[in-house]
Amino acid sequence: MPRFTRRALWPCVAAAAVLVAAVLVAPGPAGAHGVALVPGSRTYLCYVDGLQANGQIIPSNPACADAVAQGGQQPLYDWFGVLRSDAGGRTTGYIPDGQICGGGTTKYAAYNAARTDWPTTHLTAGSTIQLHYSNWAAHPGTFHMYITKDGWNPLTPLAWGDLVPFWSVTDPPQSGGPGGFNYYYWDTTLPAAKTGRHILFIQWVRSDSQENFFSCSDVVFDGGHGEVTGVGGSQPSSSPSQSRSASPSVSVSPSASKTPSPPSSSSPSTGGGGGGCTATWQNVAINWAGHFQAEVTVKNTGSSTLNGWTVKWTYTGGQGFDGAPWNGTLTGQPPNVVVKNVDWNRVLGPNATTSFGFNGTGTAPATPPALTCTSP
Structure with missing residues (x-):
């Protein structure tokens, strides 16, 4: 099994104080109710990448920066809000091809962009990982997981025909109460023999209403164990074949400063x-x-x-x-x-x-x- 320098493998939850500060700065009301934290969704990891100490969102990742230039900061203050209130579990024909990652909404349209420099999570095909999905507002329901087909081109807009279902779970446990950075969690075995770049798509279908939630996570199957690149100044993987060791992973805590302090002088x-x-x-x-x-x-x-x-x-x-x-x-x-x-x-x-x-x-x-x- 490859061993990488692990500076942050799974996106970590932030201090509540930082979230409060960000919401106070946000120009509009926050939305709801959840996207994937592990592997991190586009909106969540762009929020992590861009959040500043003063609560402003100024991404360093080029894809995230372009999305903010197109749609403003508010979609990232509402990183957990990619939803449709009348979806009722519908997929093909309800949300048009090319608009899947943004849930077919104008607000999140910038996060449909077909490009290879979104924040990326590095994984190993066939391995079992624990998924984390924000429970910003908790609801009963089922999480349906899809992965893009072999041979999918990440430079083409995502279509329903590109996605293959591989896992689902109903009413999984939660790490804590709603309203913060807690999450639903469950173990998932990733599809075997996957290589290169893919999108992991999750549709959360509520069982108590017609409301559904949509989440796109950019992943690359390169032998990784959840390392994240393209956040906080690290370089995203530019091609499916690029080695994980070529670009160090970084902390993805939303409270992290973009300038690390010197290492501790204490000995191991x-x-x-x-x-x-x-x-x-x-x-x-x-x-x-x-x-x-x-x-x-x-x-x-x-x-x-x-x-x-x-x-x-x-x-x-x-x-x-x-x-x-x-x-x-x-x-x-x-x-x-x-x-x-x-x-x-x-x-x-x-x-x-x-x-x-x-x-x-x-x-x-x-x-x-x-x-x-x-x-x-």
């Missing part, structure tokens, strides 16, 4: 719990006011294969999490943190390593916390 902290594994903490050189990033590497130090691992530590400075970890499952909340493996990095052979990362709130610990690592 390694700990073990006698369970056949060690865990090593490393502060990452991406920090912004009240937030930091860290990465933890887990190593199997035993002579037999590990079938699952757990890392624990205790915060002493009031630190927390800005969203969920990537490549790890948070099962114990601060100050007594517990992170367990996800499915794809559950098994580690002798001397094998894996890592998980996260955006933290507060100040990065000057002295990394003592870590313990155990296996079942």
